[in-house]
Amino acid sequence: MKVTIAQINTTNGDIDGNTSRIISAIEEARQQGSDLVVFPELVTHGYTSQDWFQDRDIVERSQDPLQRIIPATKGISAVVGTIRPNPDNDGRRIYNSAAVISDGKLLGYVDKTLLPEYDVFDDPRWFEPNQKERQLFEINGCKVGVVVCEDFWNDKTFWKDRLYETDPADEVIDMGAELVVSINASPYNKGKIKLRCDMVAHRAKANKVPIVFVNLIGGNDGIIFDGASLIADEEGDIILQAAAFSEFVETVEIDCRKPDARGITGSEPSAIHDALVLGIRDYARKNGFERAVLGLSGGIDSTLVAALAAEALGPENLLCVMMPSPFSSEGSVTDSEDLIRNLGCEGRTEPISSAFEVLIDQLNLRKPTKGGESIAAENLQSRLRGVILMAISNAEGRLLLSTGNKSELAVGYCTLYGDTNGGLAVLGDLLKTEVWAVAREFNERAGREIIPNRIIDKKPSAELAPNQFDQDSLPPYELMDPVLELYFEQKLSPKEIVAAGHDPELVYGVLNKVEHPANEFKRQQLPPTLIVSRNAIGVGRRRPITHKYRRTMTAG
């Protein structure tokens, strides 16, 4: 049997457009001689539609896409992620389903059983869990078992900790499935592409059953689906690996016995690069922005955002605004000018000094001095930059990209309504050390020094006071980032982080900063952050502002 991975990019609520894309992919598959074409989870409506799944009109018209898709399957079979109304009066109004279609007929639906409620996922808010008996579908003489996303992700022989007791994929294998089809909306984060390969290969080999695992691709606010779909044969060999971060519609014969790993390319910084470029491009494109603007400080964060945005949108669509103050170093402007020249984008200079002088006098604020107490005047500079960038965004219809990194946002080293302003936080899920790594990777891929090495190598500074450097108020990023990594990614407790060899004072100092209400408050007002980790600030980490949880070294 020939099977097609139809890894497509959908937009929330573009029901007609998504349906047309599904039908064109079925046509591509047919031309490739496919027997079965498999789409990701919820492709008709968009997986990230959130409370739109509670909308009565959407529920009422939920079958519209299938009315167009079913007749388009003459001579071929398809598995399509969609919603199905719950006919009962009790419970959620819809199921998260796979429609199994063959030769112009709907064979049936498979509803999702395990509804994830963690990290960025809130499935139980919208969907009723499956209560039907499982069934297999006969497609081209082959018994096919179909499961939706999480229903594949609970293999007790693969995971150490499990959230659920049942394993729907195991159930269809026990029923005698000769092929397992798993449709997914699994977001990218570091290491996830390899994890999925391992998980799929493990199950295929352990059960001697081929597995077709199809994943969504595309950016949706902060959530980036990487695709990287794959098909494993009954030996656990990967016989088709889709590209990551782009659409992919390709077909393979299940019995071909030829491993194919075209989708696995490059290092993790390279994958992060691709994820961010896709995230910027899709956020702009799906929201109708052609052009973007950002503030270029001469530091590495805004520099990397400029480089990624120029790649995502075209340098001709990017405006970089330099906004020097009396505390800006000379290198800030000249380094920025070098970058603008290298990228070929537009540059503009808008000093903040005049407005700053007016307001600092009027409000009688203490002027910034080296090591002085001048938080109001320091923030004022950042906020005036935010005001200028938003004025340009409003006047020219440009998307404002914000440039803060996760290390800064974690410990609150940022100015709310200042440098946090924007429609999208491009680096909000990258630690500072990751920003440097992706910047180096950027030059390496380009084969030349597009990002001036001087910017990569300079000592981090907010330049809001004379001779101010990040490390006057923060531990060195080289020491802080590993602690943040263990806290966010591994969800280790402070005790465990200390046990892993980190300085106790540093660990408790950093984490008490991260969790302080004054910083939770800032983070609750950030734009969506492009997510590349297992625990991003924002949608994947949900904490109250108001709280008195405090870490103490004695209490652990």
Next chain:
Amino acid sequence: MKVTIAQINTTNGDIDGNTSRIISAIEEARQQGSDLVVFPELVTHGYTSQDWFQDRDIVERSQDPLQRIIPATKGISAVVGTIRPNPDNDGRRIYNSAAVISDGKLLGYVDKTLLPEYDVFDDPRWFEPNQKERQLFEINGCKVGVVVCEDFWNDKTFWKDRLYETDPADEVIDMGAELVVSINASPYNKGKIKLRCDMVAHRAKANKVPIVFVNLIGGNDGIIFDGASLIADEEGDIILQAAAFSEFVETVEIDCRKPDARGITGSEPSAIHDALVLGIRDYARKNGFERAVLGLSGGIDSTLVAALAAEALGPENLLCVMMPSPFSSEGSVTDSEDLIRNLGCEGRTEPISSAFEVLIDQLNLRKPTKGGESIAAENLQSRLRGVILMAISNAEGRLLLSTGNKSELAVGYCTLYGDTNGGLAVLGDLLKTEVWAVAREFNERAGREIIPNRIIDKKPSAELAPNQFDQDSLPPYELMDPVLELYFEQKLSPKEIVAAGHDPELVYGVLNKVEHPANEFKRQQLPPTLIVSRNAIGVGRRRPITHKYRRTMTAG
């Protein structure tokens, strides 16, 4: 048997402080001759702790509070909402439980079965659902059935639509409970106090069983628990009704046969008034702010926030900043001065004209004219006000209160990083017509015209361009608000709203504005909003920014 309602105000994570408050309330109950004292849901840790419930240290030390509480129950019984670790390897790490304690001994735990996942609730994210057999507890010779929150809220003889098939409260009644104890964290919204009374009285009467229903009180970011706990006897008569919006520890004899309705006071605007005052006070107090600041425009929104904040924090702790521009009417300043005098708070004037002139020239922005296209220059004024207020907030350590109403925020009639700035959006869940109603109520309760009637009666204007009025760009609030009410509160579809008698052009025009990505984008960066409705902007309404769902009159 004598039973005590222990309606107390907890802080997330203030585990020692919450535990001390629990112990002092047990002591109060003992002095009132009580046999059984009942606390709300999750009082040891704070119901709104969100992902703190996943913290390993918190889970590990979850039994600390009970170790202090149990010995404090000598000669009395108590039901206390807390967390209980899940001993199994699979599933969530904790249960949301009621600890049933008597005379210095833990009789057992009752775990929550039905875990709400809608509106502001995300219980399945943190808690494992109950899998134990139900049991009754023998307290003072009486068989007591205990249920946690949602487990009481699924009575099939009361609700038309139900989310769950089972009814744990019914199960304990069927087992022969002679008293039902229901511990809750049920947030305030309009009509909710009466709804709870009806629901409790209905079940008590239908089953001939007395019910003790205890609810949390206190503000936690945007979520305001109103308390208004109650005890119904087996006739369904309410024999003890706690005050709303304040702590309450009182005891009643279950067989007293004397209805008591002391907690039900006043109209809905009066309840909203009390909710907002509690919300402001608790957000400030629990986060360590004594003083607040806001921008006073001369319009009704900022005026009402000033009046409520003066009541919540004391007028001596409130600074009102007037920031006139060339487009401010003369009345704006004089009306504001009258208000400041009436409230007895501090006033300050910081014109934005100088900074505005500097930036409008530097950025070469088109100046605002009547009906002109000058969005960048209009927003610039609002953002300069935001910059000034944040500078004062930073310099003086004052909490900035933002003043936008729900009608404006719904249709995007606000400036992000401008008038939306702040730590708390006080009126973000009040429609404009509700703002007027609460303002009138404020004067009525005061018995004098504290809020100048001129401010209540004036034509709404943002005053960002010459002779600009809200109704140049928006439908009249009297027409728009009922549509927003049906959309948010009743979750009606546009078709249904039109069928209820509203103009189709208006309905589709307004809702397409509400749901437009450009407005979702603004709303995702708002401060927490004090919630008074069944579907607040923010935590209770979750929508993607990026989407192409569009309402059309033909498609319904």
